[in-house]
Amino acid sequence: MKxxxxxxxxxxxxxxxxxxxxxxxxxxxxxxxxxxxxxxxGGVCVFLFLLQLxxxxxxxxxxxxxxxxSYESVQYITSxxxxxxxxxxxxxxxxxxxxxxxxxxxxxxxxxxxxxxxxELTWVTGFVLLSLCxxxxxxxxxxxxxxxxxxxxKVGTDIIGQIPIVGHWLxxxxxxxxxxTGATLSxxxxxxxxxxxxxxxxxxxxHLAFVQIQGMSHENTAPRKIPxxxxxxxxxVMFWLIVLNVTCVLAVFFxxxxxxxxxxxxxxxxxxxxxxxxxxxxxxxxxxxxxxLLIPGELWGIFIINAxxxxxxxxxxxxxxxxxxxxxxxxxxxxxxxxxxxxxxxxWGYFS
Amino acid sequence: MRxxxxxxxxxxxxxxxxxxxxxxxxxxxxxxxxxxxxxxLRAFEGDIHRQAGLSCHSCHGGDPxxxxxxxxxxxxxGFRGAPSKxxxxxxxxxxxxxxxxxxxxxxxLPVDQELKYFTSNxxxxxxxxxxxxxxCADCHVAHSxxxxxxxxxxxxxxxxxxxxxxxxxxPVLMSAYHLPTDQLTKYSESVHGKAxxxxxxxxxxxxxxxxxxxxxxxxxxxxxAHVCGMCHAQNEEYFKASPMAKAWETRKYHICATCHNxxxxxxxxxxxxxxxxxxxxxxxxxxxxxxxxxxxxxxxxDQVEESYRETGGAILAAEERGMDVTxxxxxxxxxxxxxxxxxxxxxxxxVETVTEFADKSLEAAAKAKKAALDAVxxxxxxxxxxxxxxxxxxxxxxxxxxxxxxxxxxxx
Numbered sequence: 001m002k003x004x005x006x007x008x009x010x011x012x013x014x015x016x017x018x019x020x021x022x023x024x025x026x027x028x029x030x031x032x033x034x035x036x037x038x039x040x041x042g043g044v045c046v047f048l049f050l051l052q053l054x055x056x057x058x059x060x061x062x063x064x065x066x067x068x069x070s071y072e073s074v075q076y077i078t079s080x081x082x083x084x085x086x087x088x089x090x091x092x093x094x095x096x097x098x099x100x101x102x103x104x105x106x107x108x109x110x111x112x113x114x115x116x117x118x119x120e121l122t123w124v125t126g127f128v129l130l131s132l133c134x135x136x137x138x139x140x141x142x143x144x145x146x147x148x149x150x151x152x153x154k155v156g157t158d159i160i161g162q163i164p165i166v167g168h169w170l171x172x173x174x175x176x177x178x179x180x181t182g183a184t185l186s187x188x189x190x191x192x193x194x195x196x197x198x199x200x201x202x203x204x205x206x207h208l209a210f211v212q213i214q215g216m217s218h219e220n221t222a223p224r225k226i227p228x229x230x231x232x233x234x235x236x237v238m239f240w241l242i243v244l245n246v247t248c249v250l251a252v253f254f255x256x257x258x259x260x261x262x263x264x265x266x267x268x269x270x271x272x273x274x275x276x277x278x279x280x281x282x283x284x285x286x287x288x289x290x291x292x293l294l295i296p297g298e299l300w301g302i303f304i305i306n307a308x309x310x311x312x313x314x315x316x317x318x319x320x321x322x323x324x325x326x327x328x329x330x331x332x333x334x335x336x337x338x339x340x341x342x343x344x345x346x347x348w349g350y351f352s
Numbered sequence: 353m354r355x356x357x358x359x360x361x362x363x364x365x366x367x368x369x370x371x372x373x374x375x376x377x378x379x380x381x382x383x384x385x386x387x388x389x390x391x392x393l394r395a396f397e398g399d400i401h402r403q404a405g406l407s408c409h410s411c412h413g414g415d416p417x418x419x420x421x422x423x424x425x426x427x428x429x430g431f432r433g434a435p436s437k438x439x440x441x442x443x444x445x446x447x448x449x450x451x452x453x454x455x456x457x458x459x460x461l462p463v464d465q466e467l468k469y470f471t472s473n474x475x476x477x478x479x480x481x482x483x484x485x486x487x488c489a490d491c492h493v494a495h496s497x498x499x500x501x502x503x504x505x506x507x508x509x510x511x512x513x514x515x516x517x518x519x520x521x522x523p524v525l526m527s528a529y530h531l532p533t534d535q536l537t538k539y540s541e542s543v544h545g546k547a548x549x550x551x552x553x554x555x556x557x558x559x560x561x562x563x564x565x566x567x568x569x570x571x572x573x574x575x576x577a578h579v580c581g582m583c584h585a586q587n588e589e590y591f592k593a594s595p596m597a598k599a600w601e602t603r604k605y606h607i608c609a610t611c612h613n614x615x616x617x618x619x620x621x622x623x624x625x626x627x628x629x630x631x632x633x634x635x636x637x638x639x640x641x642x643x644x645x646x647x648x649x650x651x652x653x654d655q656v657e658e659s660y661r662e663t664g665g666a667i668l669a670a671e672e673r674g675m676d677v678t679x680x681x682x683x684x685x686x687x688x689x690x691x692x693x694x695x696x697x698x699x700x701x702x703v704e705t706v707t708e709f710a711d712k713s714l715e716a717a718a719k720a721k722k723a724a725l726d727a728v729x730x731x732x733x734x735x736x737x738x739x740x741x742x743x744x745x746x747x748x749x750x751x752x753x754x755x756x757x758x759x760x761x762x763x764x
Contacts, residue, residue: 079676086734231759238752245745252738255674 025229028215031222038108039216039232040239041101045129047240048098049204051247055091056193059084063143065189067182070145071261078258089251095137097247099277102130110315110335113328114217120316122214125207127313132200134277139192141275145185150262151272153188154180159285162298181264273349280342281305283349312338376416377424378408395496398504404457411443438478440487441466468567475567484525491515510548512558513539535559538616557583580608590699622657625650625698648703652710656691659717663687666724675727683720687713 012018030039062081064073077084106126109115115123142153157180161171176183226232274282284305288297311318315334322330382389396402401410409416414431418424425431435443445466447453454463469475474485491507498505506515517536519525526533539545539559547556562579563570581588591597591607600607606614611624611631624630625646627638636642663684670677690713697705 075676075678079678085676226760231756234752234756234759238749238756241745241749241752245742245749248738248741248745252734253674257674258676 022229025233026227028212028228029225030228030232031216031218032224032226033218033222035108035112035218036222038104038112040236041105041108042211043236044101044239044243045098045105046204046208047243048094048101049200051094051244052091052098053197055087055094056197058087059091060193065143065186067145067185070143070185071258074144074146075258078255085255086248086251089255090247092256093247093250093254095140096276097243099133099137101243102133106130107335107339111332112217113331115316115319116217117316117320119210119214119217122207122210123316124313125203125210128203129200129207132196132203136192136196136200137275137277139188139196142180142185142188143192144258145262146259147262147266147269148259148272150180150264151268152274153184154268155272155282156274156278157184159298159302162296162302164299179264276346276350279349280345283345283352286349308338376407377419378412378414378416381421381424392495399495399497400499401497437483437487438481440489441469441475441478444488465566468565472564472566472568473570484528486519490519507560509554509556509558510552512560513545513549516559535615538614542615542617543619544617584608586696587699590697590705594699594701596701620695622650622653625653642701645701645703649698649701649706652703652706653691653694653698656687656694656710656713656717659714659721660684660687660691663717663720663724666721666728670724670727670731673728673731675731677724677727680720680723680727683716683723687717687720689713690716 009018030036059077062073062077062084064070074088078088079085081087109123109126138153138156142149157171157174160174161167163170172178174184174187175181176187273279285298285301288301290297292300315331319327319331379393383393407416408414412432412434413429414425415423415429418426418429423429425433432443449463449466451463454461469488470479474487477485478487493506498508500507500509502508503510505511513536520531521533521536523533540549544557547553548558560568561582578588588607599605600610612618612620625632627633627643627647630646630650632643632646636646663680667677667680667684670680690709694706694709694713697709700706
């Protein structure tokens with residue numbers, strides 16, 4: 001006699017060909033080599049995205065956007081709603097951890113040269129995902145409408161205004177006016193809960209589809225391979241659980257503060273800084289002289305940052321044109337310098 | 353290096369004189385008349401009159417465009433020179449008592465300073481021919497007069513005690529008037545002096561807040577309650593409705609100063625009501641109803657203060673654990689408000705009035721303490737919950753690890 005589960009799987013199999021999917025996963029091989037541990041970073045990013053989605057939806061049930069309600073509703077979530085404090089802290093810590101793992105994933109892909117043909121589009125979509133994550137973080141940071149968030153957003157959006165010709169116009173679009181106000185909060189909220197999740201979901205789907213279509217890099221050179229299902233999948237789950245444990249410990253021991261409510265008329269508190277993932281850019285813009293060759297230093301800074309980001313984005317397209325014997329050395333040099341500069345500028349920004 | 357410094361000083365002075373002396377012969381001549389005159393020119397740069405576009409001749413008269421001293425300082429050309437002490441109120445009042453003229457600079461500025469000055473003891477004595485009393489320039493410092501809101505001004509709230517103390521702490525000067533000279537020392541040690549001079553709270557009263565500015569007089573027995581009541585209105589109201597008011601009036605006691613003193617007003621603790629060290633025993637022996645009322649009020653206030661202190665400790669403990677204590681803090685604020693109201697109600701000299709507010713405070717403090725302790729308890733539960741879930745997740749991780757090992761070893 002068939003069990004209920006077997007019956008259910010049979011029913012689904014008739015309609016959705018589940019066995020074919022499982023068979024595909026069993027046949028799919030994952031190469032095991034020295035750098036395999038970094039493969040889990042990508043999976044952790046997906047897990048953290050799901051965690052953000054879950055905690056974000058729960059927060060959305062109580063969060064009320066508006067200059068007079070955002071701060072109060074976050075305060076209500078953390079003090080009155082059952083496990084609201086946990087969801088808010090998990091969401092905040094999850095966001096930070098997600099950016100950490102996106103960076104780890106990106107640098108590991110870079111150093112393993114996994115962006116090379118035919119995986120250029122995987123790299124491109126990955127870069128778009130990183131950018132989306134950072135905009136996610138920036139827009140979400142303002143939503144509690146506290147003093148730190150308000151001034152960090154003011155400083156962050158000020159930079160947009162420095163862009164020549166279209167800067168002021170862009171600034172007004174981002175802020176919904178000349179200054180950071182309730183209008184900014186409303187559009188950041190819309191961006192954070194509707195536009196960005198849709199874009200991230202679509203881009204992530206494309207990114208994962210590319211991985212499935214092209215398979216893992218080093219497939220032919222790795223000393224051994226394991227089936228994706230269940231061997232690699234179980235390893236993935238194991239890492240997800242470790243990250244979940246870390247997130248919970250951080251949420252309980254270092255709960256995210258609600259802070260003081262944003263006051264549009266007060267002066268900025270001393271030492272106001274953006275979130276850590278923008279610190280490197282912020283510090284770079286800060287240390288530039290006021291004028292370089294009669295052009296404002298900040299303008300040079302914005303140009304240099306954008307040029308560097310564009311070069312990084314286009315790595316799979318310019319790298320093949322390098323002389324073959326120098327390619328690996330140049331890549332290691334570029335990747336190593338980028339990592340050192342980012343870490344050093346972030347630390348400098350943090351401690352200055 | 354030194355030469356360069358002196359050169360820069362010379363340059364700065366030249367620029368200063370140049371800026372003052374544009375078509376002004378007064379400056380050109382007086383700049384060459386020694387250090388005293390140069391100091392006046394330097395000080396005048398920051399003077400409010402200079403900022404308002406006035407110059408030497410605006411007060412002293414004369415012709416600033418005339419090149420020779422005789423024509424420039426010709427009394428027939430309106431030269432008034434420097435006023436004597438006796439002339440000073442009218443000298444300054446020429447403009448400051450003219451509403452039409454003052455309106456062109458600052459419509460909100462009062463124009464009754466001269467009038468008030470002659471109602472003050474300073475003004476009365478000056479009129480009687482005493483040149484030792486304070487006139488305008490003694491408090492406002494001629495040629496470097498700044499508005500009272502300017503921290504560098506001699507009449508800025510933080511500087512007023514020193515400005516008044518300059519004369520009133522001088523025993524030689526005050527001996528002629530048989531006035532004490534310890535007011536500044538006493539004030540500096542008082543609750544008001546500490547708030548103003550140590551904490552920088554410019555809302556705290558300085559000498560002029562109680563004695564008046566230009567019409568400075570010591571408040572008498574009849575009006576001291578009004579003076580203190582300007583800020584402590586509720587205390588005055590309670591006192592006037594209390595059974596003590598009549599007795600005070602009959603005995604001609606200073607309403608506030610009898611218990612709180614004049615210039616050395618200390619922060620009142622419940623010790624003021626204490627049978628041992630308090631002020632009640634000055635009049636009430638231990639077997640009187642008044643003494644018992646004081647003791648009962650003290651006991652109630654001590655209870656409220658202790659309860660409020662305990663609440664603060666509980667809130668701190670919860671805050672240190674990163675817990676949200678917004679509700680507890682709101683309740684604690686209500687408890688503090690009740691405590692202040694109970695303290696103020698002491699001036700009604702009725703135990704039931706003090707008890708009414710004290711009970712409100714105790715109730716709010718109890719709720720605040722409970723909310724804070726609940727938060728501490730919640731924190732413990734969170735840690736226990738975290739511990740359990742961490743253990744479960746870790747067990748799951750180990751199981752998955754063993755499953756992987758099993759899978760891979762069976763394949764081999």
